[in-house]
Amino acid sequence: MTFPTYRWGWAPEGLATRRQLALRGLTPGRQPIAAEIVWRYRRRDGVTRPTRLAYLYRTDLAVPKRPATPAQLAALARAMRVRRTCPTCRRDIGYCLPHHWTACLDCQDTADQRHDTEHDDPQTCAAATAA
Ligand SMILES: [Zn+2]
DSSP states (O other): OOOOEEETTOOOTTEEEHHHHHHTTEEOTTOOOOEEEEEOOBOTTSOBOOOEEEEEEEGGGOEEOOOOOHHHHHHHHHHHHHHHBOTTTOOBOSSOOOTTOSSOHHHHHHHHHHHHHHOOSHHHHHHHHHO
């Protein structure tokens, strides 16, 4: 299957990238790729990046994005609740915990205070942390 290649800014009206469609609440649907656009861009330091490429779809064949089903929304809500739950205090902390955090800010504060009072000697402290 072949389709025309345009340079950035030279594509005819009525074509859009997947991202441009998404901004209008549309997806390409089952239509084939209508064209591709290629572009190069020069970074501020003068290095020319490799050619970039994006596929274009016909906007008149694009279909509205299907709204999420109740089951999908429920699954998403469950996933978000898990991410908002502190593994240490088991509370819903109201914000998503970054993946590498093992405790919410409250728990970290408490741990830091305990840390300060229990280990004045940095050597003991390091050993305790490593253990
Ligand atoms: Zn916590």
